[in-house]
Amino acid sequence: MYITLSDRGAKTDPTTKGRVATRVSSTVIAMGVVSMFTDISSESVAAVLPLYITAAMGMSTIAYGFIDGLYQGVSAVVRIGGGWAADRSDQPKWVAFLGYGVSALARIWLLFATGFAAVTSVVAIDRIGKGIRTAPRDALITASSQPDNLGRSFGVHRMLDTIGAAVGPLLAFVILWVLPGGYRAIFVLSLAFAIVGVLILGVIVRNGHPAREAGRRPARRFWSAKDLKLPGMPRLLVATGALGLITVGDGFIYLVLQARSSFAAEWFPLLYVGTNVVFLALAIPLGRWADRIGRGRVFIIGHCALFAVYLITTIPVGGIAITLICLALLGAFYAATDGVLSALTAQLTPPESTASGIAATQTVTAIARLIASTGFGVLWFAMGRQNAMALVAGLAVLAVIASVYLLRPMLGVLHREVELSPEFDE
Secondary structure (H helix, E strand, O other), X not given: OOOEEEOXXXXXXXXXXXXXXXXXXXXXXXXXHHHHHHHHHHHHHHOOHHHHHHHHOOOOHHHXXXXXXXXXXXXXXXXXXXXXXHHHHOOHHXXXXXXXXXXXXXXXXXXXXXXXXXXXXXXXXXXXXXXXXXXXXXXXXXXXXXXXXXXXXXXXXXXXHHHHHXXXXXXXXXXXXXXOOOHHHHHHHHHHHHHHHHHXXXXXXXXXOHHHHOOOOOOOOOOOXXXXXXXXXXXXXXXXXXXXXXXXXXXXXXXXXXXXXXXXXXXXXXXXHHHHHHHHHHXXXXXXXXXXXXXXXXXXXXXXXXXXXXXXXXXXXXXXXXXXXXXXXXXXXXXXXXXXXXXXXXOOOOHHHHHHHXXXXXXXXXXXXXXXXXXXXXXXXXXXXXXHHHHHHHHHHHHHHHHHHHOHHHXXXXXXXXXXXXXXXX
């Protein structure tokens, strides 16, 4: 892996034409560090949430499905607003700062939350903070990167982000190992890392102005549905919505794996670690691959890996090998879709509305995953985990086939602000 730092690279160097640039901006690195600390905070809690809700609090899978749905999708409520505020102010850093700050405040409340309503409220506020910050953060990464290496830049950012996502559950595992039932100690640790992330963002990260630096005027009107009529955006939104509807929460998959292998509760957080280690290892290679063969193509391949996870969980066998295969495929799914979707969206939108475009795809994804997780909790309760997983696997096949058809103009390599194929306007 070769990474060098560059303060700014919005324009493609003519000498790099025909090959993918290798530099990653220092802003991308700094944002990655912020995300790393924030993910240590959020993932240490997320790793114990399924057990905390179903075992420690004694709630049903329907209750967990609802809370997991909130975790996945409530941020959709404010993502469009966060993206618009970043484009309107042309200061994505401070809009992102607000979002990180709101999530940190939710960690304080988590220390005192007891009962379904309180935990639900904490999760909702935390995810609202995520909704505010995500699109401005990705817009800042886009503005700090060269068009030809967006996939690599997002890969580097997601790699650092995923280091935090792996360390968080690992710390949760250590705490539960030393202090069985020590959920409150995990919540204190989560708050400390959240505060560190907010401080780094406020003090170290450069405050960019994407529209001004691209010679454009910041968007002056409120967000409109017309913003979605950019070439290719309707197809991308429909495809991401369809694929999001078949993406159930990781916690459900881990609960299935735990039931199959009957491993102890204190080992449960390590499932998150396994997935995130694979995500960490593949984020940059798959980002580079997406730059070379097409981001739409890699996005589809990632969902094929998710389908494979569902298929394997329907097989009535357990054991360490099955668990490891599922964790590897799930990590590959995230590495092939998380940053790649933002990079693909950024290339379909002009600089002055990048955050709004990214927010739109993330909102559709979040809403769809909220429906998927909530619905899967009901299916599990009504049909049993085996039949529920089989049904989702069947639906995943249909969603992937439909998405290949919708995204066929984007399955090759795209460049920002180039003449797009007439197929986009169909």
